[in-house]
Each structure stands twice: as structure tokens, then as C-alpha cells.
Amino acid sequence: MxxxxxxxxxxxxxxxxxxxxxxxxxxxxxxxxxxxxxxxxxxxxxxxxxxxxxxxVDAGVYVPRPQTEELAARAAALLPPAGVAIDLCTGAGAVAAHLRAARPGALVVGIDLDPVAARCARGNGVPAIVGDLAAPVRHGVGVDVVTAVAPYVPTSALRTLPADVQRYEPRVALDGGPDGLAVVGRVVDAAAWMLRPGGWLLLEVGGDQDAGLVPRLDGAGFVGVERWRDDDGDLRGIAARRAPISADP
Ligand SMILES: C[S@@+](CC[C@H](N)C(=O)[O-])C[C@H]1O[C@@H](n2cnc3c(N)ncnc32)[C@H](O)[C@@H]1O
Incomplete structure (x- = not known):
């Protein structure tokens, strides 16, 4: 064959x-x-x-992976029926399209740096904006859920990816800088800014990136960190909640 x-x-x-x-x-x-x-x-x-x-999926756009389906399902379960979700680093709009299908009454918007990706997401029915993370978003929008499959491969590990991936898929979709968290860390800050108190952030990460990410989440005011793993026990994602406003006087 x-x-x-x-x-x-x-x-x-x-x-x-x-x-x-x-x-x-x-x-x-x-x-x-x-x-x-x-x-x-x-x-x-x-x-x-x-x-x-x-x-x-248009040529030049990161191909959504099956491992991301768990993040999409978790995000859909956390999004209120008439809520607001922003999918940062939306690519072809896989996560955002899933949220729109699961919660037809919600407002779901995708954002991507790459105009080719944003156009592809629009073709999948996702209102998508070209921009750097939360830059296109007005302050105080009170978002319920922020999702991001940002680039998270450490630069030194790019050469361990399958040859086809290295050759064809866009580096801006993969390269997460020295520890893989260069963009993801910025996503945490952007999400803290956009989310309403009690709103959820869901991130795809891998390896032992939770060790570097949890302090960053703590510092940005997130609580209730949850991790999920695949069938092999490998870390696939993290969710955390923007601290709710305390009811105490
Ligand atoms: C790993 S891909 C994930 C795409 C999609 N979320 C998915 O799961 O199929 C990462 C995406 O992030 C985009 N991206 C990278 N840096 C960005 C930034 N600073 N702001 C917005 N998008 C960015 C890339 O263009 C790429 O489409």
C-alpha cells in the first residue's frame, strides 16, 4: 500500500x-x-x-486534533445556555464551532492572529476576529468561558514532532517559546481580564507544564484548578475559575 x-x-x-x-x-x-x-x-x-x-480546514491552518475534543466538551458543559465564550487562538474554529453547536443561544467568538485561520473559522460558522489574544476585546465584557489551544510546544521540542507536522503546519500555531508557556501565560492574563468573577478558563497543555502554569494562575486570581489526562495518563489540559466575588461582608 x-x-x-x-x-x-x-x-x-x-x-x-x-x-x-x-x-x-x-x-x-x-x-x-x-x-x-x-x-x-x-x-x-x-x-x-x-x-x-x-x-x-483550509491549507495553511493548524489541523484540529482529537485530544482537543475533551477541552471542547468540558467548555460546553461550563457555558450557560445564553452565555458568552471567547475562543482564543481559534485556528479553524474547532472549539468555538463545538460550543456554538452545543449552546445555540450563547455568543461564541473566535480570535486568531492569523487571518487565514480566522477566515477558515468564519467558514465554519464562527464569528472570528484577527488579533493578538484579547487585544480586540473591550474591557468589562464579562465573559463566562475562555478557551485556548494556544501554541504550547517548547521550541527545543519542535524537532521531535512528526516530520510532516514540522514541514507543513504553521510554526506560529506550535511554538510556545522556551518552556512552551510563552503564549499560554499571556492567555492566563488575558482571560483574567475578560472573565466575569466565577467564569472559567480552559487551556490545552502537556508534559509537566502544569507545574509552571499553576503559580501563574494563582497569581492572576484563579482558583479551583482542575487537570485532565488522556488514557495514557498524560496531561492534556487545565481548567481554572476566576475567583468569585466573596459574599462575606
Ligand atoms: C495549536 S493551534 C490551535 C487552533 C485551534 N484552537 C484548534 O484547537 O484546532 C494555535 C493557534 O493559535 C494562533 N495564535 C498563535 N499566537 C497567537 C496570538 N498571540 N494571538 C492569537 N492567536 C494566536 C495560531 O495562528 C493558531 O491558529
Whole structure:
């Protein structure tokens, strides 16, 4: 099988997706060649499944990962039916689109530095703004939930990512600086500024990044830190709550 020979780990599943989406034989042949060259499958077909729904992914935009579905599900459970959510670093809008589907009465907005990503998110029905984290947001909006799958790979670990990811996916989507927390730390401050008291921040992180992040959350006034892990026990995310206003006199 050609995809297996080209080094695709899930060759049979990928072949089935290419066959399912290709409109004709010549297109399928072109697509197989692109995949053999390492181009992300979702850029070739233009779509990826996220949380059980198809999501359009334009070439050049980070491909949403299955591991992010847990963050999206947790965020949806925390978002009031008519609440407000901001998805920082929205990319193709995977998390925001999930929130909109789960809470049709809520206001959900995505923000991304990359205009190509913001356009892609809009194509997925997400009102998306181009900007640096919370820069486009007015003070005092009283947001209920802030989500962010910000770049969190330490710069020194970028070379350990699969070759295709290194070659094709945008570095601005991956590179989290020396400890991986350069953007994530700024997200904490931005979320503290946007969230209403009692509102929730949900972040995707990995490795032992919670050790560096928890003090930062404490310092920014967050409480009730929760971590979640995958089936292998690896850290996948952190949620924390902006301290509620005390009812005590
Ligand atoms: C790892 S991708 C995640 C995309 C999406 N949330 C997802 O899960 O599929 C990170 C995204 O953050 C964006 N980004 C990086 N730095 C940013 C910043 N300072 N402000 C806003 N977006 C940023 C990148 O353009 C990229 O789309």
C-alpha cells in the first residue's frame, strides 16, 4: 500500500478517507501523491471530523486534533445556555464551532492572529476576529468561558514532532517559546481580564507544564484548578475559575 510505504501511521484509515472524499479517479491519484509527500490529510480533503462533526480546514491552518475534543466538551458543559465564550487562538474554529453547536443561544467568538485561520473559522460558522489574544476585546465584557489551544510546544521540542507536522503546519500555531508557556501565560492574563468573577478558563497543555502554569494562575486570581489526562495518563489540559466575588461582608 502506497501510504504505508510513505510512512503514514494510519494508512488504511487515511486511504479510506481519501477514497470517500475524492470526486473521481484522477483527483484521487493527485491526492494520494500529495499525502505521500506528507501534506496533512485534512488540507487535501479540506475537512476533518471534530467531536463528531465535519469541520472545514483550509491549507495553511493548524489541523484540529482529537485530544482537543475533551477541552471542547468540558467548555460546553461550563457555558450557560445564553452565555458568552471567547475562543482564543481559534485556528479553524474547532472549539468555538463545538460550543456554538452545543449552546445555540450563547455568543461564541473566535480570535486568531492569523487571518487565514480566522477566515477558515468564519467558514465554519464562527464569528472570528484577527488579533493578538484579547487585544480586540473591550474591557468589562464579562465573559463566562475562555478557551485556548494556544501554541504550547517548547521550541527545543519542535524537532521531535512528526516530520510532516514540522514541514507543513504553521510554526506560529506550535511554538510556545522556551518552556512552551510563552503564549499560554499571556492567555492566563488575558482571560483574567475578560472573565466575569466565577467564569472559567480552559487551556490545552502537556508534559509537566502544569507545574509552571499553576503559580501563574494563582497569581492572576484563579482558583479551583482542575487537570485532565488522556488514557495514557498524560496531561492534556487545565481548567481554572476566576475567583468569585466573596459574599462575606
Ligand atoms: C495549536 S493551534 C490551535 C487552533 C485551534 N484552537 C484548534 O484547537 O484546532 C494555535 C493557534 O493559535 C494562533 N495564535 C498563535 N499566537 C497567537 C496570538 N498571540 N494571538 C492569537 N492567536 C494566536 C495560531 O495562528 C493558531 O491558529
Amino acid at each position: 502506497r501510504l504505508a510505504a510513505a510512512g503514514c501511521v494510519a494508512a488504511a484509515a487515511e486511504a479510506a478517507i481519501l477514497v470517500e472524499h475524492a470526486p473521481d479517479g484522477p483527483t484521487l491519484e493527485r491526492w494520494v501523491r500529495r499525502r505521500e509527500a506528507g501534506e496533512p490529510l485534512a488540507w487535501i480533503t479540506g475537512v476533518v471530523a471534530f467531536a463528531g462533526r465535519p469541520l472545514a
